[in-house]
Every structure is written in structure tokens, then in C-alpha cells.
Amino acid sequence: xxxxxxxxxxxxxxxxxxxxxxxxxxxxxxVGASPVREGSTVAILGGGPGGYEAALVARQLGARVVLIERxxxxxxxxxxxxxxSKTLIATAExxxxxxxxxxxxxxxxxxxxxxxxxxxxxxxxxxRRVVELARNQSEDIRGSLERAGVELVAGSGRIGADLSRLxxxxxxxxxxxxxxxxxxxxxxxxxxxxxxxxxPTAEPDGERILTWAQMYNLDEAPEHLIVVxxxxxxxxFAGAYNALGTAVTLVSSREHVLPGEDEDAAELIENVFxxxxxxxxxxxxxxxxxxxxxxxxxxVEVELTDGRVVTGSHCLVAVGGVPNTGGLGLEEAGVEISxxxxxxxxxxxxxxxxxxxxxxxxxxxxxxxxxxxMQGRIAMWHALGDAVSPLDLSEVTANIFTAPEIATVGxxxxxxxxxxxxxxxxxxxxxxARAKMLGITEGFIxxxxxxxxxxxIGGVVVxxxxxxxxxxxxxxxxxxxxxxxLAKVFTIYPSLTGSISEAARRLHRA
Numbered sequence: 001x002x003x004x005x006x007x008x009x010x011x012x013x014x015x016x017x018x019x020x021x022x023x024x025x026x027x028x029x030x031v032g033a034s035p036v037r038e039g040s041t042v043a044i045l046g047g048g049p050g051g052y053e054a055a056l057v058a059r060q061l062g063a064r065v066v067l068i069e070r071x072x073x074x075x076x077x078x079x080x081x082x083x084x085s086k087t088l089i090a091t092a093e094x095x096x097x098x099x100x101x102x103x104x105x106x107x108x109x110x111x112x113x114x115x116x117x118x119x120x121x122x123x124x125x126x127x128r129r130v131v132e133l134a135r136n137q138s139e140d141i142r143g144s145l146e147r148a149g150v151e152l153v154a155g156s157g158r159i160g161a162d163l164s165r166l167x168x169x170x171x172x173x174x175x176x177x178x179x180x181x182x183x184x185x186x187x188x189x190x191x192x193x194x195x196x197x198x199x200p201t202a203e204p205d206g207e208r209i210l211t212w213a214q215m216y217n218l219d220e221a222p223e224h225l226i227v228v229x230x231x232x233x234x235x236x237f238a239g240a241y242n243a244l245g246t247a248v249t250l251v252s253s254r255e256h257v258l259p260g261e262d263e264d265a266a267e268l269i270e271n272v273f274x275x276x277x278x279x280x281x282x283x284x285x286x287x288x289x290x291x292x293x294x295x296x297x298x299x300v301e302v303e304l305t306d307g308r309v310v311t312g313s314h315c316l317v318a319v320g321g322v323p324n325t326g327g328l329g330l331e332e333a334g335v336e337i338s339x340x341x342x343x344x345x346x347x348x349x350x351x352x353x354x355x356x357x358x359x360x361x362x363x364x365x366x367x368x369x370x371x372x373x374m375q376g377r378i379a380m381w382h383a384l385g386d387a388v389s390p391l392d393l394s395e396v397t398a399n400i401f402t403a404p405e406i407a408t409v410g411x412x413x414x415x416x417x418x419x420x421x422x423x424x425x426x427x428x429x430x431x432x433a434r435a436k437m438l439g440i441t442e443g444f445i446x447x448x449x450x451x452x453x454x455x456x457i458g459g460v461v462v463x464x465x466x467x468x469x470x471x472x473x474x475x476x477x478x479x480x481x482x483x484x485x486l487a488k489v490f491t492i493y494p495s496l497t498g499s500i501s502e503a504a505r506r507l508h509r510a
Contacts, residue, residue: 043171043185045157048075050191050359054376068157080213092243100439161332194321194361202289222314229318230257347390349379399467407470410458434494483507
């Protein structure tokens, strides 16, 4: 899931946006008496992580749930974004690990005529697997919802402007055949996600000029892929296709790739990209992308604002997303919308309209599937009167699936007023015994702690499978553990997690 700003960090400052104000709907931020009775009807617009997780919680709490989804259960996260892209990246990762083959004593044979063989990926097979896996995951989620008793409606939803005397609101679903169903809901959750941003000077055609959702239509690997945008999506696809054997040019409008991320991590990834043969055009901005005909077939040209023209076979335009908030009846219902089109929410997912909640990319809090899912759960816990803690962005864990991966949690870029209170340590993985055995030469562990008390407040892991290695640091942040608490836990020797313990020991204060 991606937000409007492609250059935004995977997670930002620890304090989320201030709650919108509405005298009727803003009385508390935490546990509160439910304004609705037991057996309420919940209508959910959108079947992505925010929607389907909310549906399961609402059913668990005894509500009747109607979930309206127009494209497919799981939303873009499952069908066109997170699941497909990470499946593609898994194949690329399998090829990347062969970099250490010679060092580990592995030789490739079978090239014939004395030539050394090499691994290669069949993109048609890869993308068919990607699409099938996404479809299967969608069906698995559908099965879970149906077993829980959620009523699924295939169509587009919108909410009515008026409230009944009992505070109920009409929700209308327009079906594929044009017919309309209307539901009377006590609670409404909007979880409609976001769509790839389309530039007027770079109209996608689904063949040569592509959005991230269209990349899985390719049957053959591009000869030369130009990626416009060096945020999370751009960096992930650029790294994956580079590993698959495609020539890649990455157009970055900033000084370095992954702007807003940990500077050491971003610099390492850019160096890895360049070492693997990728062309990275820093401080370069695309003015237009067009399809052209050449003697050897169709191609694309990316014109930069400085007049340079980059020619390739395909172009991925990865410049963020736009929230799917139009045509839902939100403003008529009293839901405040930002200038960028996001729904304004507070820390328990409430909007400025009574009993209307929002979750996920349409709210613009953080473009992460995990955050969308938590927002959806929190919305239902709050709306249906269960115990609930407001969303705490200081505990959010995020991962960028480059090779190596970048995982972060909590405070990773201290604010200026925090720099005197925050201590940190940096430990290269190359010194780790297990890393040496695996041929890992790039990556590091970085820990941040509150100086006076030694409480762990954040961390960065750059390593293969950093998404798994970040967990003990995430646990330390969530449970307010100190560096000494983290350092005293036994770790396996040799293991990569041993470096997390060592980093914590380095922050010990006598």
C-alpha cells in the first residue's frame, strides 16, 4: 500500500496528526461507552486489510456486517500491490543470493560447450505464479469472512448524507448490473484505499508505460526498464528487475534513492544498486514519458526536465498514489477531506461525521497494510464499545523489500529537540560470525535509545530478511524495554540476532 507522497518515509514522526474537531464526535480518544447498541449493523466500504480485518473484529463482537467491495476481496494490497510485488521480489531474491555462490564454494555448471551455466527467470511463469498466488490469497480471505458470517456484496458503495432519529445512515451499493441495494447501518467504515498516481505527461498504456498494478501483465522481461520515482515502490521494483537480469535506469528527483529513510540505509542500497549495474540518475526529474516506434520495435522515451532523454523498452511510473475517496458521498455526510483527498481521522479512526470511521490509504496516516489493518480493528473496537488503545505510530514496524531489506521501527530520525536525549549505535553485519558464513558483507544494525533511561525507542536493520530480524527490536519498543533488558536475553551463537544483542550492550550506561 502506498501513499500520495512517493518520497515519504516508510513511517514518519511518532506523533500522528491531531484529531479533527467535532463537538458531537470528539469526546475521547481511548476507551469510551459505545454509542450503539448490541447487534448493530456495520457497513464497510472496501475489502482490503483495513476493511476485512475490521469485518472480522465486528463479527467477533456480535455485529451484523456488510462488506462492499468492487474489485475483489483483499483489495489492491492482495491483488495488485503488496502480495504480488513481494511474490515477484521473492523470485528476484532467490537469484540475488547466488551472488555469494563462488565465495561459498558453489559452482554453476551445465552451460554446454564448456560455458558456465547461470540461473535465469522466466518472467511469464513468474507473473503467472504472482497472479495465481494473489488470487488464492484473496479466496482464502473471502473464505474467512464467509465463515465468520460477513455478508459480502460485489459493487461500489456510497454513504447517505442524512442520519435517522436513531443515528443510522443509509449505505447504497451499486452492483455490476446497475442494480442498487440499500442497507441501514449504525456504523460505517470507509476503507477504499488508493490507486496509482497517473501523470498527464506519462499516461500508462499497460504495455510499455506501466503503473505498478500493470507490471504483472508482462510475459517477457523488459530489455531496459526505466523506473520513474525512487521511493519505496520504485526502489523495490528497480531492485527486483535488476536481479531478474533486466537493464534498469532509476530516475530519482532527490540526491539519493529512498528519501526520508535512514540515510545510512538509503546510501547502502544506492551503492548496492550501482554495484549491480543499475544506472541511478540522481537529482533528475521526468518531464514526460512517451511511446515511440523504432526500427527494431516499440520503445519508450523519458524526457527529463534538463532536456536529456533516456530511451528504454519499458517505463514504470512509480510516483505515489491518490486516495479513492471520490464519489462516496463523504463530504455530503460531513466527512472532512484534506486538500490531497485524504479522509481526516483521529487516533481511533473516527472521521468528523458521527459514527463514520476510516482506515487505510484513504486516510493518509501511513501507507502500510499493517497500519490499515490496525486502524480497521481499532475502529470496530471503539465503535462497538470494546477496550481499545489509540493508534501509536511510534510502534509501527515497516520494511522495504530491496536486497538487502531495510526494516525500521519507532524513532529512526530523531527530531532536533530530541538529539540531546537520544543515543544510538551502529554495528556493521560484516563483523558477525553467521554473516561471514553466509557471505553477507553489506548491512548493519542501528539502535536508538532514550539517553537518561536507556529505553529502546527505535531501530534500523539492513540485512537479508530484515523483516524477520526487526521483531525483537519491535518487541523492545512496544514493551518499553531498556537496552540492558535487550542485551541480557540469550541469543544463538552464531546468529544474526547476536548483533542486535551486541548493539544493545554497546548502549549500556554504568
